[in-house]
Amino acid sequence: MQVNALDCYRVLAQPGAIYVKQTLEFRAPIFVGDDVVGEVQANSIRQLKDKFMVKFATSCVKDGGGVVIGGEATAILPTLAVNHRCL
Numbered sequence: 001m002q003v004n005a006l007d008c009y010r011v012l013a014q015p016g017a018i019y020v021k022q023t024l025e026f027r028a029p030i031f032v033g034d035d036v037v038g039e040v041q042a043n044s045i046r047q048l049k050d051k052f053m054v055k056f057a058t059s060c061v062k063d064g065g066g067v068v069i070g071g072e073a074t075a076i077l078p079t080l081a082v083n084h085r086c087l
Contacts, residue, residue, distance in 0.1 A: 035063035
């Protein structure tokens with residue numbers, strides 16, 4: 001879960017971003033020493049006046065294959081620009 005939250009933070013690290021909700025499904029165990037990569041993909045973008053509601057697919061993939069955490073996140077963003085300083 002921490003990996004997922006950190007990756008979402010990188011996408012949402014901008015003033016005025018509102019993290020609306022997130023769902024998580026824990027599919028497999030993760031152990032100390034495991035390498036895990038977080039992934040975030042925008043699946044839907046809807047303009048709301050001067051902001052954007054974005055739905056993301058989120059996942060954590062364990063080295064060696066297999067999604068260990070999957071889910072979705074929704075946020076309201078003031079812009080669609082990505083803050084590269086956090087990447």
